[in-house]
Amino acid sequence: xxxIEFSRPAYSEPAEPGVIYAPQSGWxxxxxxxxxIAALGGVLxxxxxxxxxxxxxxxxxxxxxxxxxxHFFTTQAWNPVPGxxxxxxxAFVYGTGVTTFLALLFGVPLSIGVxxxxxxxxxxxxxxxxxxxxxxxxxxxxxxxxxxxxxxxSPWLQNYLEPVIYHVLRHIKIIPVGKYxxxxxxxxxxxxxxxxxxxxxxxxxxxxLTIMILPIITAITRDVLRQFPQELEQxxxxxxxxxxxxxxxxxxxxxxxxxxxxxxxMARAIGETMAVIMVIGNTDxxxxxxxxxxxxxxxxxxNEFMEADHPIYLSAMFYVALVLMLSSLLTNVIARAxxxxxxxxxxxx
Amino acid sequence: xxxxxxADNHVSGHRSASASAAGSGSMSVETRAAxxxxxxxxxxxxxxxxxxxxxxxxxxxxGEVTAFIGPSGCGKxxxxxxxxxxxxxxSGCQVRGSIKIHGANIYDxxxxxxxxxRRTGMVFQKPNPFPKSIxxxxxxxxxxxxxxxxxxxxxxxxxxxxxAGLWDEVKDRLNTSALSLSxxxxxxxxxxxxxxxxxxxxxxxxxxxxxxxxxxxTVEKLINDLSKTITIVIVTHNMHQAVRVAxxxxxxxxxxLVEAGPTDKLFHKPDHQQTLAYxxxxxx
Numbered sequence: 001x002x003x004i005e006f007s008r009p010a011y012s013e014p015a016e017p018g019v020i021y022a023p024q025s026g027w028x029x030x031x032x033x034x035x036x037i038a039a040l041g042g043v044l045x046x047x048x049x050x051x052x053x054x055x056x057x058x059x060x061x062x063x064x065x066x067x068x069x070x071h072f073f074t075t076q077a078w079n080p081v082p083g084x085x086x087x088x089x090x091a092f093v094y095g096t097g098v099t100t101f102l103a104l105l106f107g108v109p110l111s112i113g114v115x116x117x118x119x120x121x122x123x124x125x126x127x128x129x130x131x132x133x134x135x136x137x138x139x140x141x142x143x144x145x146x147x148x149x150x151x152x153x154s155p156w157l158q159n160y161l162e163p164v165i166y167h168v169l170r171h172i173k174i175i176p177v178g179k180y181x182x183x184x185x186x187x188x189x190x191x192x193x194x195x196x197x198x199x200x201x202x203x204x205x206x207x208x209l210t211i212m213i214l215p216i217i218t219a220i221t222r223d224v225l226r227q228f229p230q231e232l233e234q235x236x237x238x239x240x241x242x243x244x245x246x247x248x249x250x251x252x253x254x255x256x257x258x259x260x261x262x263x264x265x266m267a268r269a270i271g272e273t274m275a276v277i278m279v280i281g282n283t284d285x286x287x288x289x290x291x292x293x294x295x296x297x298x299x300x301x302x303n304e305f306m307e308a309d310h311p312i313y314l315s316a317m318f319y320v321a322l323v324l325m326l327s328s329l330l331t332n333v334i335a336r337a338x339x340x341x342x343x344x345x346x347x348x349x
Numbered sequence: 350x351x352x353x354x355x356a357d358n359h360v361s362g363h364r365s366a367s368a369s370a371a372g373s374g375s376m377s378v379e380t381r382a383a384x385x386x387x388x389x390x391x392x393x394x395x396x397x398x399x400x401x402x403x404x405x406x407x408x409x410x411x412g413e414v415t416a417f418i419g420p421s422g423c424g425k426x427x428x429x430x431x432x433x434x435x436x437x438x439x440s441g442c443q444v445r446g447s448i449k450i451h452g453a454n455i456y457d458x459x460x461x462x463x464x465x466x467r468r469t470g471m472v473f474q475k476p477n478p479f480p481k482s483i484x485x486x487x488x489x490x491x492x493x494x495x496x497x498x499x500x501x502x503x504x505x506x507x508x509x510x511x512x513a514g515l516w517d518e519v520k521d522r523l524n525t526s527a528l529s530l531s532x533x534x535x536x537x538x539x540x541x542x543x544x545x546x547x548x549x550x551x552x553x554x555x556x557x558x559x560x561x562x563x564x565x566x567t568v569e570k571l572i573n574d575l576s577k578t579i580t581i582v583i584v585t586h587n588m589h590q591a592v593r594v595a596x597x598x599x600x601x602x603x604x605x606l607v608e609a610g611p612t613d614k615l616f617h618k619p620d621h622q623q624t625l626a627y628x629x630x631x632x633x
Binding site for chain 1: 433435438462463464465466467470471473475477479480489490493494539542543546
């Protein structure tokens with residue numbers, strides 16, 4: 001063996017100059033085009049679907065839009081009996097709003113707490129399994145939650161939790177907020193438990209949603225908390241910060257991501273249907289009481305789509321669907337605007 | 350300003366070390382009645398099964414700049430991180446022996462680690478400003494240690510930024526993000542943050558290794574200025590830097606202290622062959 005033989009000189013002769021002008025080989029050019037067209041087609045197709053759904057909803061609700069118009073938003077009653085035909089979305093908007101609010105109220109601190117536990121507190125052998133179990137909650141079908149809620153959670157609420165809350169809160173009358181039809185003055189927070197335990201109410205709807213949004217908010221918050229740089233953590237500890245002070249710094253650092261997680265949870269809470277209708281009582285009432293039954297926008301659609309047997313009824317249903325879609329859209333737009341403000345604040349200010 | 354070294358406020362099994370009894374690694378210059386900011390006795394550090402620091406005895410003189418030099422993995426950063434107990438955060442890290450800062454054994458069970466870290470500011474390799482405004486970065490250590498008064502905070506922030514030689518550059522934009530500063534400015538901001546809570550000792554872990562030569566020069570000048578008021582321990586990879594900034598230098602190799610003494614002597618007439626080999630660039 002006499003060393004390495006180079007098969008060509010170190011500086012090889014340049015390729016023939018004409019080579020770069022030669023046309024690209026046929027099949028490669030076509031492959032490029034094909035992928036380009038497929039990608040573009042995918043984009044156009046999904047945009048078309050969105051527009052089509054929107055168009056169908058507007059078309060379907062056309063009659064109701066003309067006959068009810070904006071009164072839809074100021075009417076509470078929902079009475080589809082032919083001849084009466086009174087349709088208002090107010091109670092359902094309220095129901096969606098209240099259950100979503102409750103879900104976020106309970107779910108956000110809980111999820112962030114779990115995420116903090118997983119990323120910053122749990123020993124390694126524990127973080128993995130806890131993480132996995134929380135994510136497993138996301139894999140449970142919504143109808144299974146509903147069934148559990150209906151047969152386990154609701155009776156438990158009615159018999160155990162709600163009586164306790166009821167007996168405590170009903171005596172606490174701090175802020176007068178209005179008058180009942182009977183003439184009695186309505187006080188906060190006693191009004192939150194008016195009517196007594198029922199088990200099928202706003203509280204039940206809010207609680208079932210809490211469990212359902214827990215995994216998504218936890219998983220995303222956990223992932224963004226893991227992005228908290230080691231240098232900043234060391235920096236905070238090095239200045240004498242406690243564990244909690246450092247954790248607060250991490251939460252502030254990750255606030256944009258956590259906000260995104262909360263928004264995804266909120267979107268899920270707004271759209272979630274089956275589990276909620278099984279525990280919320282399904283009435284068109286608007287009550288400050290957490291123990292009152294209610295209904296959500298998606299709930300009324302799921303409950304009544306089979307029964308919408310005359311044109312204006314069906315049209316009003318489409319109208320509800322349109323409002324639901326627009327409110328999702330609106331939350332998304334607001335969320336994006338706030339998100340860009342938060343992240344702009346982090347990078348610039 | 351500094352509490353005197355007393356024998357009764359430490360609780361380790363060791364006896365109080367006077368300057369003369371401080372052992373082979375003593376850096377005290379005999380002609381001076383040196384006071385020791387940090388006294389290390391029988392320090393051993395283990396990471397799991399690895400033995401990172403062997404039987405270290407060393408005194409660090411109050412009011413001077415002490416440089417730790419040595420090749421990578423020689424344990425110099427590990428020792429620095431013992432001084433404010435940052436090693437507590439590393440799982441599997443075991444520290445034995447005693448370290449006294451101004452007479453108090455910091456590895457005592459009763460040590461308030463948060464307070465210890467307030468008294469020993471630390472500056473890291475990479476500038477690590479928080480994603481907050483310039484003002485809030487420097488105010489952070491004050492706030493976490495319970496200082497609430499707006500006027501007090503404002504005054505101390507200005508004082509720290511002036512000490513860090515950054516005030517004139519940032520006084521008109523205290524509310525802009527710290528991340529908008531250049532690398533060298535960010536590092537000086539971190540120094541301002543580290544001295545804001547008025548520590549007794551400033552620990553610097555290769556503070557210039559991520560900076561360009563001009564920023565490095567500024568920071569070194571700052572170290573010189575600060576050394577008039579605060580004891581500084583600096584870990585550096587750069588031997589020239591040690592010569593430029595440090596009164597005392599300690600050379601470590603493979604987790605052991607090889608030699609410590611006045612910087613001039615260590616670089617020009619070292620006692621050990623190994624030190625000579627390192628400072629003349631034969632390995633490292």
